[in-house]
Each structure stands twice: as structure tokens, then as C-alpha cells.
Amino acid sequence: MNIPKRMAGAVIHALQGGVVPRIGLQYIAVGREREIEALLHDIEVMADGGASFRFISGKYGSGKSFLLQTVRNYAMDRGFAVCDADLSPERRLQGANGQGLATYKELMQNLSTKSKPDGGAISLILDRWINGIRTNVAAESGLELTDPQFHKLVEKQIYTVVDSLSSLVHGFDFATLLRIYYQSFVNDDAETKAKVIKWFRGEYQTKTDAKNDLGVSICIRDDDWYEYIKLFAMFLKQAGYQGLIVLVDELVNLYKIPQSISREKNYEKILTMYNDTMQGKAQYLGIVMCGTPQCMEDPRRGIYSYEALKSRLVDGKYCDGQNNLHAPIIRLEPLSYAEMRILVEKLAEIHAVLYDYQQIVTAADMDAFIKIEYGRIGADSNLTPREVIRDFIEVLDIMQQHPGSTVAGLLGGEAGFTYAPTTLEEQEPVEEEYAEFTV
Numbered sequence: 001m002n003i004p005k006r007m008a009g010a011v012i013h014a015l016q017g018g019v020v021p022r023i024g025l026q027y028i029a030v031g032r033e034r035e036i037e038a039l040l041h042d043i044e045v046m047a048d049g050g051a052s053f054r055f056i057s058g059k060y061g062s063g064k065s066f067l068l069q070t071v072r073n074y075a076m077d078r079g080f081a082v083c084d085a086d087l088s089p090e091r092r093l094q095g096a097n098g099q100g101l102a103t104y105k106e107l108m109q110n111l112s113t114k115s116k117p118d119g120g121a122i123s124l125i126l127d128r129w130i131n132g133i134r135t136n137v138a139a140e141s142g143l144e145l146t147d148p149q150f151h152k153l154v155e156k157q158i159y160t161v162v163d164s165l166s167s168l169v170h171g172f173d174f175a176t177l178l179r180i181y182y183q184s185f186v187n188d189d190a191e192t193k194a195k196v197i198k199w200f201r202g203e204y205q206t207k208t209d210a211k212n213d214l215g216v217s218i219c220i221r222d223d224d225w226y227e228y229i230k231l232f233a234m235f236l237k238q239a240g241y242q243g244l245i246v247l248v249d250e251l252v253n254l255y256k257i258p259q260s261i262s263r264e265k266n267y268e269k270i271l272t273m274y275n276d277t278m279q280g281k282a283q284y285l286g287i288v289m290c291g292t293p294q295c296m297e298d299p300r301r302g303i304y305s306y307e308a309l310k311s312r313l314v315d316g317k318y319c320d321g322q323n324n325l326h327a328p329i330i331r332l333e334p335l336s337y338a339e340m341r342i343l344v345e346k347l348a349e350i351h352a353v354l355y356d357y358q359q360i361v362t363a364a365d366m367d368a369f370i371k372i373e374y375g376r377i378g379a380d381s382n383l384t385p386r387e388v389i390r391d392f393i394e395v396l397d398i399m400q401q402h403p404g405s406t407v408a409g410l411l412g413g414e415a416g417f418t419y420a421p422t423t424l425e426e427q428e429p430v431e432e433e434y435a436e437f438t439v
Contacts, residue, residue: 001349003027008354015347016393018386020065022118025073028346031339032067035332038325039071042286043078047242051277052286055251055303055313057296058332061386064290067332068247071288075245076114080286081125081236083107084247087254093269095222095262100269101202104225107246108201123197126178129239130185133157151186158182161238165231173218174231180214202228226273233285243284251291255301267306274312274328296329335385341370343385344392351396360399365407369395372411 003011007024014021015028035056042052058064072082085091085106092099110119134145134154143150162175177196184192195213204210204219211217220228233244257263270289276282296313297304304310313328323331335343348361373388395410 001027001346001353003350003353005354008350011350012347012354012393015389018061018390020069022069025066025070027350028343029070030343030346031335032063032070032332034325035067035330036070036074038330039067039288040074043071043075043080043242043245046080046245046284046286047078049283051280051282051284053274053277053328054286054288055296055329056288056290056332057293057329058290059292059384061384062332062334063385064332065249066385068249068288068290071245072112072247075286076112076117079114079242080245081111081113081121081232081241081243082245082247083111084249085110087248087250089253089256092254092257092262092266093226093248094265098222100222101220101225103248104220104228105202107229113241122200123193125236125239125241126181126197127185129161129235130158130182132240133161155182161235164238165234168231168234169227170218170224171231173216174228174235176216177214178235180216226269230276230282230285234283237284243286245286245288248287248289251289251303252295254303255291255295255298260301263301264306267303267309270303271306271308271312274309293331334383337370337374340373340385340388341366343389344369347389347392348396351393351400355400357400361396361407368407368411 003024007027011021011024011028039054042054046052056064056067068084072084075082085103087093087103090099091103091106093103094100095102108122111121111125112119113121113125116124137143137150137153137157138145141150141153143153159179162178165171165178166175168174177199181193181196183189184196192214198204199210199214199216199219202220202225204213207217207219210219229244229246236242236244254263254266257266273287277285277287291303295302299305304314315324315327323333344366345363348359348366352359369392370388373383373391376383395407398405398410399407
């Protein structure tokens with residue numbers, strides 16, 4: 001496999017730690033073609049001025065985060081800006097202690113484009129927008145950059161974009177900040193540019209601070225941050241991008257909120273986002289949220305406990321257990337035996353590149369490993385790609401570090417084991433007849 005060692009290290013070390021690598025996903029992408037195709041269709045709709053909202057539902061380790069990162073890379077390659085955040089006790093969609101604003105800050109910190117894929121792309125986007133207009137004006141007018149008439153034409157184009165946003169909710173203030181940024185760009189005022197970036201990132205705590213620094217008597221707050229996400233999506237289209245895709249993982253942290261009122265406020269925020277995208281109130285915006293089946297469908301505490309959302313998301317009576325990839329919820333099916341076999345072969349090649357050795361695990365060894373993994377009691381319903389990957393990398397590590405060992409020897413004692421989830425969070429009620437055999 002022709003993969004750079006730096007990328008091979010990023011892939012192996014991330015997977016070994018149970019997380020999804022940010023780079024190198026194309027080398028380990030297996031399965032999920034239908035799910036990716038459905039999400040890419042959404043991306044085409046967004047590029048044409050539409051909006052989309054999807055949930056991805058799957059067990060811990062089933063590949064939700066992997067699918068999110070794959071979509072993230074696809075979207076950036078197609079000219080979209082992408083921002084992502086994991087929810088946590090400190091980051092929610094709505095909260096009494098600024099948890100919603102904390103999520104917005106995380107999204108803005110992780111705002112990425114193809115030319116800046118690691119986040120922090122706000123200043124790059126703004127500068128590219130201004131330079132793009134200057135380039136177009138220079139090409140169309142033939143004027144020199146120092147010509148006063150050239151600056152007037154650029155300002156006219158800038159204000160045309162800015163004014164198109166003014167009619168939206170909070171659009172006037174957003175437009176005012178864009179004007180200030182342009183003036184500081186022209187005047188080479190790095191300090192003011194930094195203050196505008198600070199405002200866009202939601203880092204002003206009070207209106208007074210924003211007023212003193214920038215002359216605007218408003219700052220992004222916990223209850224209106226989503227309105228600015230919609231504004232960013234519209235602005236990005238004007239700035240030469242295809243739109244904005246927002247990726248939110250770990251919805252389970254909303255499910256874990258102990259107070260029912262707080263949970264419902266967060267579900268209400270999801271409902272607002274869902275309605276905006278489905279009804280055409282947002283443009284050039286895509287939202288994808290990931291959660292476990294329990295946090296989605298639990299009638300007491302999950303998203304389905306909020307009746308307005310349940311009525312919109314629940315499967316219709318004709319679905320009959322079939323996975324409808326055009327529905328709002330994409331439910332991840334387990335990878336097949338053959339798909340996992342292809343994946344471990346890819347991992348073996350990447351591991352060999354990383355540690356500079358000739359491939360020592362044979363096809364028969366890989367077949368035996370997959371057979372044992374899938375042969376454990378309960379594997380059909382509980383085995384996840386994360387566990388298979390970590391187990392196989394461990395086998396590769398031992399084989400590479402201990403030349404005398406054999407795969408057959410490592411796997412020999414495994415045939416009689418019963419499968420059990422690796423963390424308490426992953427465990428689900430065990431069928432009574434199997435309970436005494438679980439290790």
C-alpha cells in the first residue's frame with residue numbers, strides 16, 4: 001500500500017486508541033457505500049441552495065464517527081466549509097450556564113476548509129472572500145490596485161454581499177462586523193481584525209466589551225448561536241464556498257442530562273434546526289448528528305421522548321424493519337464478514353508500512369482471526385468494528401515485536417470465549433440463557 005508513514009502512524013495510533021483518525025480515512029474505508037451515497041446526495045442538494053438534516057444512529061463503536069469524518073473529508077473536497085463538535089456535559093445545544101455557546105465556540109474553532117483542514121479557518125475564509133472580490137474587480141475593470149476608483153468598485157462589491165445578509169435574523173449586526181473587517185483589512189489593522197475574529201468565534205462575554213472594542217452592542221449568546229450558523233452558511237456561499245456542514249457527535253450526552261426540563265430544551269433546539277432545514281428557512285446548510293439507538297429511541301429520556309420530534313422521525317408503517325436511507329435517521333447496519341475481512345487486510349498493510357517490516361500475517365491467519373471474532377456468542381448483535389480493529393492491531397503488534405510468535409498460537413485459546421462488550425456503556429441486557437457464560 002502506497003501510504004506515507006506519517007499518515008500510517010496517524011491511522012494506526014488513532015484506531016489503537018479507539019478513535020477515528022482525522023486523515024487517511026481513504027485507506028481504510030470499507031463498506032458504508034450506501035450510507036455515504038445518501039449523505040453525498042444531501043451535499044448536492046445543499047450546493048444547489050437547499051438544506052439537510054440527518055441523524056446517524058448506531059451502537060458504540062459501530063462506525064458513526066468514522067462515517068462523520070468520511071463525510072467531512074468528502075464535503076471539504078467538494079468546496080464546503082465544515083465544522084464539527086462533540087457534545088459533553090459542558091457542551092450542549094442549550095444550557096443555563098453557557099453550554100450552548102460553548103458548542104458554538106467548539107464549532108467555530110473546528111471550522112475547516114480544504115486548504116485549512118485542521119480548523120481555525122475563519123480568518124482564512126474572510127481574507128479569501130476579500131481577495132476574491134479584489135481579483136475579480138481587477139480582472140473586470142483593468143484598473144490598478146492603487147487606483148482610487150478600484151477601491152470604490154471593491155467596496156461596492158463588498159457591500160452588495162453584506163447587504164444581502166442584512167435582512168436575515170441578526171444579519172444587520174453580522175453585516176456590520178463584515179464591514180469592519182473589510183476596513184481593517186484595507187488599513188492593515190491586525191488588531192481590529194483579531195477583535196472581529198474574536199466576535200465571530202463567540203468569545204465576547206458581554207455586550208459592553210463588544211461595544212467598547214468594535215462599536216456593536218450585541219454579542220453571540222447561548223440562546224441565539226444557531227442563527228449565526230445560518231448566517232455563516234449564507235455568507236460562505238457568497239465567499240465562494242458551496243455552503244456549511246455542521247457535524248455534531250455524542251448526542252448521548254443530551255440523553256444523560258438528569259433534569260427533564262433541560263433535556264427538553266435541548267430537544268426543542270434540535271426541533272428548531274430540523275424544521276428550519278426541512279422547511280427551507282435555512283440555505284446552503286447541512287446538519288448531521290450522531291447518537292446511539294438508545295439515546296435516539298428511548299421513550300422516557302431519548303429524542304423520542306419529545307413527541308414533536310418523534311412524530312417527525314419515527315419509521316412509517318410500511319418500513320417493516322427495512323433501512324430507509326432517504327429517511328431522517330440513517331441506522332448503521334453491522335459490517336459484513338467479508339467487509340471486515342477486507343478491513344483487517346488493509347490494516348495489516350498499513351501496520352507493515354508504519355513499522356518497516358515485510359507482511360507476516362497470512363491470508364489464512366486473517367481468515368482465522370475473523371472467524372474467531374464472529375464466532376463468539378453474541379457477536380452477531382454486539383460485535384462492533386472498533387473492537388475487531390483494536391483486537392487485530394494488538395495481534396499485529398505482538399507478531400511484529402515477538403518474531404517467534406504465531407497467529408495460530410495467539411488465537412488458539414480464543415475459540416471457547418464468549419463475546420462481551422468492552423465497556424459498561426456498551427453493555428446491553430444479556431439474554432438470560434447466555435448470562436452465565438459471559439466473561
